[in-house]
Amino acid sequence: MPPHRASDASTDTEAGTARLGAADWVETGLRILAAGNVDDVRVEVIARELGVTKGSFYWHFKNRQDLLERILDHWTHWATVQITRWARSEGQTARDRLVWLLSLPARSRPDRHGADIELAIRNWARQDPLAAETVKTVDAMRAGFFRELLGELDLDADKRAERVAIAQSFMLGEALLKTGHDREARLANARACADLLTSG
Numbered sequence: 001m002p003p004h005r006a007s008d009a010s011t012d013t014e015a016g017t018a019r020l021g022a023a024d025w026v027e028t029g030l031r032i033l034a035a036g037n038v039d040d041v042r043v044e045v046i047a048r049e050l051g052v053t054k055g056s057f058y059w060h061f062k063n064r065q066d067l068l069e070r071i072l073d074h075w076t077h078w079a080t081v082q083i084t085r086w087a088r089s090e091g092q093t094a095r096d097r098l099v100w101l102l103s104l105p106a107r108s109r110p111d112r113h114g115a116d117i118e119l120a121i122r123n124w125a126r127q128d129p130l131a132a133e134t135v136k137t138v139d140a141m142r143a144g145f146f147r148e149l150l151g152e153l154d155l156d157a158d159k160r161a162e163r164v165a166i167a168q169s170f171m172l173g174e175a176l177l178k179t180g181h182d183r184e185a186r187l188a189n190a191r192a193c194a195d196l197l198t199s200g
Contacts, residue, residue, distance in 0.1 A: 020050060022060035026074050029067060034116035038124040038131075041068065072134045075121060080141040087145070094152040098194040101149075102167065105174040106186035115175040142168060153198060163197045 028049050029041045043064055047054045061067045083104070090100040108114050125131040146164045155163070170193045174186065 020052060020056065022070065024050060025057065025060055025067060026070050029071050030074070030117055031113065033071065033120045033124075034113040037120060038068070038128070041071070043067070069130065072121070072131060075117065076134055076138055076141075079118070079138050080145075084141075084145045094149045095194050095198045097149055098146075098167070098197060099191050101145075102171055102174070102193050103187050103190035105171065106183055106190060118172075119176055139168070142171075150197065154200070167193070167197055 025046055028046045032040050032045060032049070041064075043054050043057050046067075047057060057067075061070070083101070087097050087101045090097050105115065121131060122135055125135040143164050146167045147160060150160050150163055150167075153160075170190075174190070
């Protein structure tokens, strides 16, 4: 962590600086990303949102690229590790866990902006190698978890691969297309998809 500069002390309140951590910058960056694109994720914009000066940014990050990399790391953890951990604790069967996972887009709080963040990062990946590699990693981790769930069924390798692709397509489509606004209908669709995936 770099030493505190006098210019920072004169413009940032000590309470404000103490309250904010790297996570605040990352989460605010994600909200800005969800509302636009990666070009909008700028230090001065986030600082303004947080009510601090740009100088306080360097308490937590080396530069903007460091921030962007940590945004991708945060998304990877949230979109895969955390969600699969929750899914493993749901229900008694593979179908129970599939229903929980496939219905996640319908159950998610709108203010979490999960679908908007996903779309923004996938757009970012079209022009940035690190973002592209991150998306590839997340897709592979998600596919691995679907394979794990479907591994409880007596399916040959080809059928399992097909159903993994269907599961990923359904979940991503539900998140990005936001098909319909009837929550109960969307939950019913998730259950129907789980039935299809777990059928013999």
